[in-house]
Amino acid sequence: MSERKAVILVSGGLDSATVLAMARDAGFACHALSFRYGQRHEAEILAARRVAAAQSVVRHVVTDIDLRAFGGSALTSDIAVPKGRSMQAIGEGIPVTYVPARNTIFLAFALAFAESIRAADIFIGVNAVDYSGYPDCRPDYIAAFERLANLATKAGVEGSAKFSIHTPLITMTKAEIIRTGQTLGVDYALTLSCYDPGADGLACGACDACTLRRKGFAEAGLRDPARYRETVSP
Amino acid sequence: MSERKAVILVSGGLDSATVLAMARDAGFACHALSFRYGQRHEAEILAARRVAAAQSVVRHVVTDIDLRAFGGSALTSDIAVPKGRSMQAIGEGIPVTYVPARNTIFLAFALAFAESIRAADIFIGVNAVDYSGYPDCRPDYIAAFERLANLATKAGVEGSAKFSIHTPLITMTKAEIIRTGQTLGVDYALTLSCYDPGADGLACGACDACTLRRKGFAEAGLRDPARYRETVSP
Numbered sequence: 001m002s003e004r005k006a007v008i009l010v011s012g013g014l015d016s017a018t019v020l021a022m023a024r025d026a027g028f029a030c031h032a033l034s035f036r037y038g039q040r041h042e043a044e045i046l047a048a049r050r051v052a053a054a055q056s057v058v059r060h061v062v063t064d065i066d067l068r069a070f071g072g073s074a075l076t077s078d079i080a081v082p083k084g085r086s087m088q089a090i091g092e093g094i095p096v097t098y099v100p101a102r103n104t105i106f107l108a109f110a111l112a113f114a115e116s117i118r119a120a121d122i123f124i125g126v127n128a129v130d131y132s133g134y135p136d137c138r139p140d141y142i143a144a145f146e147r148l149a150n151l152a153t154k155a156g157v158e159g160s161a162k163f164s165i166h167t168p169l170i171t172m173t174k175a176e177i178i179r180t181g182q183t184l185g186v187d188y189a190l191t192l193s194c195y196d197p198g199a200d201g202l203a204c205g206a207c208d209a210c211t212l213r214r215k216g217f218a219e220a221g222l223r224d225p226a227r228y229r230e231t232v233s234p
Numbered sequence: 235m236s237e238r239k240a241v242i243l244v245s246g247g248l249d250s251a252t253v254l255a256m257a258r259d260a261g262f263a264c265h266a267l268s269f270r271y272g273q274r275h276e277a278e279i280l281a282a283r284r285v286a287a288a289q290s291v292v293r294h295v296v297t298d299i300d301l302r303a304f305g306g307s308a309l310t311s312d313i314a315v316p317k318g319r320s321m322q323a324i325g326e327g328i329p330v331t332y333v334p335a336r337n338t339i340f341l342a343f344a345l346a347f348a349e350s351i352r353a354a355d356i357f358i359g360v361n362a363v364d365y366s367g368y369p370d371c372r373p374d375y376i377a378a379f380e381r382l383a384n385l386a387t388k389a390g391v392e393g394s395a396k397f398s399i400h401t402p403l404i405t406m407t408k409a410e411i412i413r414t415g416q417t418l419g420v421d422y423a424l425t426l427s428c429y430d431p432g433a434d435g436l437a438c439g440a441c442d443a444c445t446l447r448r449k450g451f452a453e454a455g456l457r458d459p460a461r462y463r464e465t466v467s468p
Contacts (some may be wrong), residue, residue: 063300063303070295070351101386135388135390143460147378153334158328
């Protein structure tokens, strides 16, 4: 039986945990890729390791990149992560948690990984509904990267692979994502969505990512198994 | 006087040293970017530092990335670097020194750097004449990346910057590149082109990069100031 390999970008959040389950369900042999990139917390990497292990990936590569050298984002510098914003505020403009060219860097590494293992399929959990403010989460951007991938590589140019960037969540609401993962057996207790977790690894419950997650579980009619700090617990 | 900033990818080789001089000559305030990426030698980084310092860049960022985790190239693994190949052999096919998605990764970081410092111009010393075998050195690829850059970024989407990927060497022969650099005062003694330098930092003189360099100086009618290992010196 020949297995099709895929590279899955796994952040440790609920979106990428769901994408990984969807890629497995589609029959891919899954190779997970995560980045340690000057987040202010190691908790994300621990969550990524839990998620990848729980879903029995073939291999999980965690690679270090230094985005702090460039600055320019609340996720990689000392800019404060916004808290307690309304859904309307979250939906407007490009947030300070935007990291310049982050998905381009992530997809570039995923492409290198994919070509090295002779995989042609890359999965990324971008979402254009809740994260409409991030330019590198939109369908146009993904299509442009897919085109680039096939011009950039030996495999693409020689025709031995036609790279596809899979974004199965791109038009789903958070509640739909959660219900899909639930059906596929994803254990969301292992995931961490928070932009600003404590040293104890607990989610803040108030940043945009926590707000979207909590709303998603509420709309899906499911209990959120995340552990939040006491002061903000529901 | 408002200065336009640019990000220049500087490898320590003669091509990128020339590109840096051309960007300076065009009036840009130059920010150099280099990568420590699991080359088998540190000599490249030392050359990049010499080149950047000699040309008085505003800032030189050297960032670590780990391409060894993926393998797949003579430059990042134990595959032997080919030596003594003819110009015809160098021109054919995609060489084992091809690193999967390397320029995509380099340009993605350059884009992050550029957006962070509010620069819209990125310079890279790719060449489609001598390096026709590398898919990510071709004009089609560069045009696709430029398009991506403007979809990928806050600056591109909001219209505060229109990113340009400058490839001033792309159609030049090595001799033309050397003559251009000579006119602009580039000190090629500071550069290192070799794919396989010794622990002493001396160039091998026989890999494809050394072969192209030596031929370029010969055709330009200039003396190559590189220090080669005794056994292969001209």
